[in-house]
Amino acid sequence: MTTLPPSIASWFTARGWSLHPHQTDMLARADAPALLLIAPTGGGKTIAGFLPTLAELATGSHAGLHTLYVSPLKALAADIKRNLRKPVEEAGLPIRIEDRTGDTSYTQKRRQRADPPHILLTTPESLALLTSYEDAPRMFAGLQRVVVDEIHALAESKRGDQLVLALSRLQAIAPDMRRVGLSATVDDPNAIATLLARHPDPCLILHADPGPAPDIAMLVTAEPPPWAGGGAKYSIPAVLDEIKKHKTTLIFHNTRAQAELFFHNLWLANDESLPIGIHHGSLDRTQRDRVEAAMVAGDLRAIVCTGTLDLGIDWGNLDLVIQIGAPKNVKRLVQRIGRANHRYNAPSKALLVPANRFEVVECVAALEAVMAHDLDGDPRGHGPRDVLCQHILIRACSGPFDENDLYHEIKTVGAYASLSRAAFDDCLDFCATGGYALCAYDKWKRLLKRPDGRWQLRDPRAAQRIRMNIGTIQDTDTLKVRLKGNFKPLGEIEEAFAATLTVGDTFLIGGKVVRYEGLREMTVEVSNRATKAPKIATFAGTKFATSTQLSARILQMFAQDSWPQLPAHTADWLQLQRDLSQLPQTGRILVESFPHDDRHYTCFYGFAGRNAQQTLGLLLTQRMEANGLNPLGLVATDYATLVWGLNAVTDPAPLLDPANLRDGLETWLAGNAVMKRTFRGSATIAGLIERNLPQARKSGRQATFSSDILYDTLSKYDPNHLMLRITREEAMRGLVDFGRIEEMLTRTQGAIDHVTLDRISPLAAPMILEMGKVPIAGLGREKLLQDAAAALMGPAA
Amino acid sequence: MTAGHSFTLGQTAVVATTARALWLPATQTLCVSDLHLGKAGRIARRGGTMLPPYETLDTLHRLATVIGDLAPKMVICLGDSFDDLDAADELLPDALTTITQLQSGRFWYWIEGNHDAGPIRIGGTHVQSLTHAGLHFRHIATEASSEVSGHYHPKHGINGTGPARPCFVYDANRLIMPAFGTYTGGVKATSPEISGLFGPKAIAVLTGPSAVAVPLKRSPPPRGSRGKFY
Structure with missing residues (x-):
């Protein structure tokens, strides 16, 4: 049992503070190889994670890095640094605490590698970068503990997979390293524990008092x-x-x-x-x-x-x-x-x-x-292979490696415990040769097998390019924005949004309306002379889809006879929908057809979340196009897809046939933009597409070509390539989210209610006003393009 | 019948085809530009990523389709046919065979580009520029009239009708070809480096499922933006 050193204990006492039970528990279990604390926000869980480290470092006998703290946010690392330094300094402890994120200066980073602090606060991406250096074994040799804060947030994305792969590397360097996870309240603590612990080691889970209801x-x-x-x-x-x-x-x-x-x-x-x-x-x-x-x-x-x-x-x-x-x-x-x-x-x-x-x-x-304490969550799938490919490249940057050692190291990661040797070899082959059916790169492989059987980079300069592309966060290309004649940037906007701006246009950034003045190198110049109403900068953000559990609750609510819990305006609206059409039900798909504005509209209430509803729309319109219904566009929300076209849908059942939908995913959807974006994301993570090049992005788009071309080429000539297999797997979630369509099909078992109306229904009405309408690239579209061109040529001719 | 947009450049009737090739019906001449064969190999050789190595075959397959459809007597490749001179040397045997087959029974001109300036060991006639059927063919546009050139990889789109497509740009004096190669990006035809080469009545011909001609409106040049090209 670790006890609190007197200097810290008296610092606590001086403030009239005492330890929470879970903080005492964390101290008591300080030696556990893996320990997960589940505590509500505000439960003092970060300090609970650090107490054992402070106790161990209080004697001043440890030299070098002792504890690595990883959080999903740079801001959190900075905040913890502030909060931790205060007691350490005031209690006079000989502990050096520093943070290291993408924002840390170059000189500071260099110094940290040569002379690491006792406690280093960082992010998964910065940690992955640290492990890519040749001197990583020296830096991490004495590492005693890793504290992963807000691990529930990391668990939701590939950042978590990248982090635990990096931990497997650290564990190989520092076998005594203990793992501590700090999580907010989650639906499935065991899943988080599996993610955190070294496989197959057990992970101890401690629960803090959840506190009073909000x-x-x-x-x-x-x-x-x-x-x-x-x-x-x-x-x-x-x-x-x-x-x-x-x-x-x-x-x-x-x-x-x-x-x-x-x-x-x-x-x-x-x-x-x-x-x-x-x-x-x-x-x-x-x-x-x-x-x-x-x-x-x-x-x-x-x-x-x-x-x-x-x-x-x-x-x-x-x-x-x-x-x-x-x-x-x-x-x-x-x-x-x-x-x-x-x-x-x-x-x-x-x-x-x-x-x-x-x-x-x-x-x-x-x-x-x-x-009702009914939290939602989707089960974590097994470890994604695009992240694994990046991990292999990072490993190669830090020096020659043995493939068997690396395979066994990766198998200690819970998410990759079931990774087959064949699947690992595929990823290694992809990193080394590109993994193409056509072996074109014999001379120019990225990784070479040395005479001693170990792998290394063919060209050591490649390490720089790989390091520059570390990370799994899919950000769109952005441009810095700054006031003209002023050096200080205001922020960033998406390149695609910047491309739509012409001089004089105004948009919002940092709560300020600014006027677009022009593009200088890769920076958007603006002025304060804004007169027009602003366009809104279209940041990609994350378009969260409503969770399966929440969608189910909404459907349950629709089944009520009346809605006393809703405000009258909303209850009346639902009642009107029930009177004029019907409300969607859990076990059935409601389809409404009605004319509006000289077009035929059909609304499919699938309650599958925004991304799946959009995919459903793409599949439906493809089939409508094939059936000569001339669809023109669609809009998807979290609960429904609205499709419009030149002809009416009279029988929606064949459109929603599961076999047809799955076939559409395999064939037609494979050529669609959402699949291409999915491919782009995975191909970037896996290192096929480089986001950043050593020479600044001066030449930008014009010198490069779209990743769509790579996708099309690969689909045509090498359809079974690893990157396409990964893309199909990714399509079950994320942007395509076909998994939710499957859930909808299972839930409804072919029960479809088709209601034909003479005008728009109350529930469908808001959808007409929704943003983000997707045009259908079909024959109707090509005709519209020709018509638009003819109109433009008219005055010129 | 060739799918495309027909017009007259200088005194010569030409067709800008949907497949990004230029067709001269009177002399049965086909012109394509910026094939960039061997691009994936060049990127890997220089320590970059290993892109799907199928772009050379794909470019040649598409070229074979166009040649099969039109049966030209003469083919002019308007420069940057190879991504660099080593790329020309590193072409796989399949690709070399395809090129030889395409060349058989017709005149074949390789015009030099900035990527492939210098002698290459592949058959056909290598020239810096060519005057044919009243038109001057060269890789990079000059002040000359009745000129056909490539180099810029122009693309253009109409607002609200989908993404930009590779396009031809022409006015009374000159024509700039779209890039034919599979791994080629594009530069907006409205950017100053392209639109600056044309008079106010320039037309862009979008390629793709159909060839669509639209006036190229010149946008005011953003300050300080000058492009670099592959």
């Missing part, structure tokens, strides 16, 4: 929410009132663009000039730092933010969390709510603000789920 409600406004849209502008006065009533409010949005727009409108309505800030991942680092510092100092009354502030950063005075837009996912909502009132055993206070009428239903369903 005080959570839907914000009631005088004005009902609009029919469509995601801005929730209508709620500005009510939100402002709440800000005034509380000390500090955190206002969460699902996308960056919505956060920008909301902040802008909030600022316009801010008649008392309350100090309000904005924080999201596209803003420049210095601006984010400033907002974070002001928040910690208690200088701000509210922050408008996105998921970048989702995780356990400690804001002292926070007493209200407002979630704008339906939360899409109950687990994430609970974690966000936990941000409020960072005192143990005090209930968190939160308000949900639906952005439109349907989201009222979603918010109420989410509230019910929170009260």
Whole structure:
């Protein structure tokens, strides 16, 4: 049993603090090879993770790196550094604490490798980079503990897979390394434990007291929410009132663009000039730092933010969390709510603000789920192979390796425990030769097998290129934005959005309306001379789909005879839908057909989430095109897909036939843009496509060609190539999300209700107003292009 | 009958085909530009990634289809036919055989480009430029009139009708060809380096399922943006 050294104990006592039971437990179990703490936000779990390390380092006898702390956010690493240094300095402990992220300076990074601190705070990507250096074995030789904070968040993405692969490498270098995971409340702690622990070692799970139930409600406004849209502008006065009533409010949005727009409108309505800030991942680092510092100092009354502030950063005075837009996912909502009132055993206070009428239903369903402690989660699949390919390349950067050693090392990662030797060899072959059926690169392989049987990079200069492309976060290409004549960047916008701007256009960034002046090198220059209403910068953000569990709750709610829990405007709307058509049911697919604006519309209520509904739309329109129904476009939301075209759909059953849909995925959808984007993501992670090149991206797009061409070429000449197999696997989730279509088919078993109406139904009406309509690239489209061209040629001819 | 957009350049009737090739009906001449054969190999050789090594075959297959359809008496490859001179040397036997078969029974000109300046060991006539049927063929555009050139890989799109497509750009004096190679990107035809070569009445011919002609509107040049090219 590890005990708290007197210097720390007295520092605690001086503040009248005592350890929580789970913090004492963590100290007691300090020697466990793997330890997972599940604690609600605000439960002091980060300090619980560090106490054993502080105790072990208090004697000052350890030289070099002792504990590595990994968090999903740079901001979190910086925050922990602040919070940890205070007790360490005040208790006079001989412990050096530093952070290392993408934002750390070059000289600082070099020095850290030569002379690492006792405690290094970092992110999965920075850690992967550290393991790629030749001196990694020296740096990590004395490593005693890795603390993975907010591991539940990492577990949801490939960043978690990358992290645990890096841990397998560290464990090989430092066999005594213990693993500590800190997680918010999750649906399946065992899954997180499997991710964390060295396979097949057991992982001890400790549960902290979950604390009192949150005080959570839907914000009631005088004005009902609009029919469509995601801005929730209508709620500005009510939100402002709440800000005034509380000390500090955190206002969460699902996308960056919505956060920008909301902040802008909030600022316009801010008649008392309350100090309000904005924080999201596209803003420049210095601006984010400033907002974070002001928040910690208690200088701000509210922050408008996105998921970048989702995780356990400690804001002292926070007493209200407002979630704008339906939360899409109950687990994430609970974690966000936990941000409020960072005192143990005090209930968190939160308000949900639906952005439109349907989201009222979603918010109420989410509230019910929170009260029932019904968290959602999808089972973790086995480790993705694109991440494995990147891991092999990273391993090659750090020096020659033996393939058998590496295979066994990877098998100690829970997610890759079932990886077959053949699958590993495929990935190794891909990294070495490209893995093509046509062996074209005999002379120019990336990895070579040396006479001693070990693998190494053919060209050592390749290491730099590989290091520059480490990471699994799929960001779109962005351009820096700065005020003309001013060096300081304001933030970043997507390249695709920048391409749509012409001089004089205005857009929002950092809550400021700016005027586009031009492109200088790879920087967007803007001025403050904004006159027109702003275009909204289309940040990609993450388009969260409503979870399976939340969708199921909404369907259950639809089955009620009446809806006393809903505001009258929304209950009336559902009743109208029931009177004029019918409400969707759990075990059936509702299909509505109606004419509108000289087009035939058909709405398919699949409740499969936005991405799957979009995929469904693409598959349906493809079949409609083949059947001569001339579809023109579609729009997908989390609950339905609306398709329109020149001809009416009279029998939807064959369109929804499972065999047809699966066939469409295999054949037609394989050529679609969403599959190409999926391919692009995996091919970038696996190292086939380089995001960053050593020479700055000066030449940009024009010198490169689209990854779509690679996908098409590979599909045509090497359809069984590893990258295409990975792409098909990825299509079951993510952007394509065919897994949710399968879930819908299983749930409904071919039960379809087709309702033909003479006009648009109440439930379908908001969809007409939805953004993000997808045009169908069919014959009708080619004709439209020709017509548009003819119209343009008219005056010229 | 050739699928494409017919017009007259100088005194010569030409067809900009959907397949990114130029057809001169009177002399039965076919012109393609910027094949960039061997590009994947060149990237790997220089320590880059190993892209799917099928682009050379794909480019040649598409060229074979066009040649099969039109049975030209003469073929002009308008420069950057090879991604570099080593790429020409490293072509796989299959590709060399295909080129030899395509060349048989017709005149074949390789015009030098910036990527493949210098002698190559593959059959056909190597020239810096060529004057044929009243038109001047060279890789990079000059001030001359009645000129056909490549190099810029122009692409163009119409707002709201999908992504930009490789395109021909022409006015009364000159024509710039789209790149024919499979692994070739594009530069917006409205960018100053391309649109600056044309008068106000320039036309872009989009390629793809159909050949679509639209006026090329010149956008004001953004300051300080000058491109670099492969």
